[in-house]
Amino acid sequence: MAAAVDNGVNVGALLEAREALRKMPEAAKFTWRATCKWKRGTRSRTFVQNFFGLGQEQKHRTEFTFEADHPEIFASEDCGATPVELVLAGLASCLTAGVAAVAQNRGIQLRSVEAKLEGSMDIQGILGIDSDVRNGYDDIKVTFDIDADASQKDIEALVAQSQKRSAVYDIVTNPTNVSVEVRKKR
Amino acid sequence: MPVDRVTVAVIGAGHTGLAVSRMLTDRSIEHVVLERGEVANSWRRERWDSLRLLTPNSQSRLPGYHYQSDDPDGFMTMREVVDFIGGFAAAIGAPVHTQTEVTNVRQADDGYRISTSQGELQCRSLVIASGACNVPTVPALRIAVPSSIASVTPFDYRNPQDLPEGGVLVVGASATGVQLADELRRNGRRVVLSVGEHVRLPRTYRGRDVLWWMEASGIWNQRYDEIDDVERARKLPSPQLVGSPQRMTLDLNALSTHGVEIVGRLAAVRDGRALFSGGLLNQFALADLKMNRLLESFDEWALGVPDLAVGPPERFEPTRVPQAARLHLDLTSGEIRSIVWATGFKPDYRWLDVPVLDRKGRLQHDGGIVAAPRLYAIGLPVLRRRKSTFIHGAEDDARDLVEHLARTL
Numbered sequence A: 001m002a003a004a005v006d007n008g009v010n011v012g013a014l015l016e017a018r019e020a021l022r023k024m025p026e027a028a029k030f031t032w033r034a035t036c037k038w039k040r041g042t043r044s045r046t047f048v049q050n051f052f053g054l055g056q057e058q059k060h061r062t063e064f065t066f067e068a069d070h071p072e073i074f075a076s077e078d079c080g081a082t083p084v085e086l087v088l089a090g091l092a093s094c095l096t097a098g099v100a101a102v103a104q105n106r107g108i109q110l111r112s113v114e115a116k117l118e119g120s121m122d123i124q125g126i127l128g129i130d131s132d133v134r135n136g137y138d139d140i141k142v143t144f145d146i147d148a149d150a151s152q153k154d155i156e157a158l159v160a161q162s163q164k165r166s167a168v169y170d171i172v173t174n175p176t177n178v179s180v181e182v183r184k185k186r
Numbered sequence B: 001m002p003v004d005r006v007t008v009a010v011i012g013a014g015h016t017g018l019a020v021s022r023m024l025t026d027r028s029i030e031h032v033v034l035e036r037g038e039v040a041n042s043w044r045r046e047r048w049d050s051l052r053l054l055t056p057n058s059q060s061r062l063p064g065y066h067y068q069s070d071d072p073d074g075f076m077t078m079r080e081v082v083d084f085i086g087g088f089a090a091a092i093g094a095p096v097h098t099q100t101e102v103t104n105v106r107q108a109d110d111g112y113r114i115s116t117s118q119g120e121l122q123c124r125s126l127v128i129a130s131g132a133c134n135v136p137t138v139p140a141l142r143i144a145v146p147s148s149i150a151s152v153t154p155f156d157y158r159n160p161q162d163l164p165e166g167g168v169l170v171v172g173a174s175a176t177g178v179q180l181a182d183e184l185r186r187n188g189r190r191v192v193l194s195v196g197e198h199v200r201l202p203r204t205y206r207g208r209d210v211l212w213w214m215e216a217s218g219i220w221n222q223r224y225d226e227i228d229d230v231e232r233a234r235k236l237p238s239p240q241l242v243g244s245p246q247r248m249t250l251d252l253n254a255l256s257t258h259g260v261e262i263v264g265r266l267a268a269v270r271d272g273r274a275l276f277s278g279g280l281l282n283q284f285a286l287a288d289l290k291m292n293r294l295l296e297s298f299d300e301w302a303l304g305v306p307d308l309a310v311g312p313p314e315r316f317e318p319t320r321v322p323q324a325a326r327l328h329l330d331l332t333s334g335e336i337r338s339i340v341w342a343t344g345f346k347p348d349y350r351w352l353d354v355p356v357l358d359r360k361g362r363l364q365h366d367g368g369i370v371a372a373p374r375l376y377a378i379g380l381p382v383l384r385r386r387k388s389t390f391i392h393g394a395e396d397d398a399r400d401l402v403e404h405l406a407r408t409l
Helices: A011-023 A083-105 A152-164 A167-173 B015-026 B041-045 B078-091 B140-144 B175-186 B210-216 B230-235 B252-257 B280-303 B391-408
Strands: A035-040 A043-053 A056-068 A110-120 A139-148 B004-011 B031-034 B102-108 B111-116 B119-128 B150-152 B167-171 B191-195 B261-264 B266-270 B273-276 B328-330 B336-341 B375-377
Touching: A011 A083, A056 A083, A083 A110, A083 A139, A083 A152, A083 A167, A139 A152, A152 B280, B004 B015, B004 B111, B015 B031, B015 B078, B015 B391, B041 B078, B119 B391, B140 B266, B167 B175, B175 B191, B175 B252, B175 B336, B191 B252, B252 B261, B261 B280, B375 B391
Parallel strands: B004 B031, B004 B119, B119 B375, B150 B336, B167 B191, B167 B336, B191 B261
Antiparallel strands: A035 A043, A043 A056, A110 A139, B102 B111, B111 B119, B266 B273, B273 B328
C-alpha cells in the first residue's frame, strides 16, 4: 500500500541514518559553509560547495552560486535577489523539503506543493531613522497550497511537523550566536 | 563487619515501591523496602501547597486497595495522597525501613551491595522505585539570568508568598507551569508564561473526566512494545491539567482569559534580556492537532460501545493567537522579579554505581528490566504501559516485573 506513495524521498535511508547517528552522535556534527565575494556596489556572489559532516570533509556534486544585490529603487543595479529575500528562499525550501519528507514517511502522495512567503519590514530600522524599529523582519507569513491524497487535517499536521523539524525555521525563530572575525589582507 | 542479607531490596516506599512489595509478599519472596524519609516522602515534602492529583479519585487504586470516597470525580489533596499511600503500606504490612537513605549501589557477590545511612545490605535482586521526578531540570541558560531576579524551581515553591513581590516569568507550560501560572495570576501577580512544546487537554470531555476516557478507551493500557516511537512517548510533557474541585480546564485559552501573557519558548538570555522563540504559533497548531486527534480516537472508541453514558462529541476553540507575542523581556526593568522554572524533572541516580545509564544519564531498560542481572526499575514514564507513572498504573507493571524477578531467583 505505502509503496505506491512516491514523493522522491528515500525515507528508508533517512530513518537508517537516524538510527546510525543515534549510536554515533559525534558523526551528527556538521559544519555548513559559504563564501561570499563582493563585486561592486551592493552586489555580491556567494559560493557553496564544501561542508563537513559524518566525521569528514564532504562536497556538493558541483559548486552553487547565489547572486545578491538590491533593487533599483535603492539606487542599485538589481543583479540579484536581496539578501532578505534569500532568507525567505532558505526558509521556504527548508519547510518544503520537510513537507515532502514527512509526507513520504506518513504515506501521503503529494501532487503539488507551493509555498508563498511574505516578510514584512519597516526599513526605518536599517536606514537608522528610528532606533525603536528593528532591522530585520517584524513578521514572516508562510502560505502553503498543497494538493495531496490526504484530509485538510492531515495536511495541516504535515506542515506543522515540517516546521517542528526545520533547521531554517529554528534559525529564524530563535536567537543564534554570531561571531564575526576580521582579517586584514596584506 | 557483618552484612545483612536479603533476597530482594526495593528502593523507595512510594506507591510503586509499595505495589512491588505487595506482589513480592503475595509470592512469599523475602524483601525490604528502603525509604530515605517516610512512606510517600516526595508527596509529603516535594510538592506545593495547593497541588492535587491530576487523576480523579476513581483512579486512586493500588493492588487490592481502593480509595474510599463519595466523590469519584474529585481530586485528592497531597495530605490525602499521603494518608492513602500510608494506609496501603499498613494494610499490606510492607517491610519498610524509613530514614534509610541509599548512598551507593554496586554489583557484588552475584547481586548488589547497598550502602545506606543505616549500614550495608546485600541483596540478590534490586528494584529501583525511587521515582521519575527527583530533581527539577533547569536549562543551562539559567546562569545568564541577572542576580536581581529570584530563580525558583517547583521544589522550592510552596505558595505565592514564597516569591518576592512583583511580576513572575513562568518557564514551561506543562501541568506544573500552567498550575503555578494560574495560582500566581490569582494572587494578583503579573504573569508571563513561556510556552514550548505542550500537551493540551480539556478537563472533561462529553461529560466525563478526560482521564476516564484515557483509561476506558484503552489508550493508557497500550504497552511500551506496541507504541511506534516509545522514546518519544517517554519524553512527552505532562498534560495541561489541574485537579480542582471545580473540574476546570486549564489550557492556554483559560490562562490568557485570566490575564496571563503567553510568550514563546525561552530561547536565550542575552544582555539581561530574555529572548523568546517566534515559533509559538506552530506550538499551538501541534498541540491543537494532537488534542483533536485524541478526541477523535475517543469518539471512535465510543461508537463501538453500546449504551455508553456520555454526552455528544465536542470540539474546542483553537488556541487563541496573541495579538503579537513578545519576543523579548527586559529582566532588569523590574517588570518581573522572579522566574519559576517549570521545565521538568528527572530521576536522580547519583547513588547508582552500576553501568546502566546512557550518555544522557537515563536508565537503560526494556520495560523496567534493566541491563544488569536481576535489576529492575518501576515508575518511569511509559515504563511498560502509557499509564506507568500514574498511581493506578503501578499494579500491572509491578505484577509483570515481580513475575520476571521471581523466575530469575
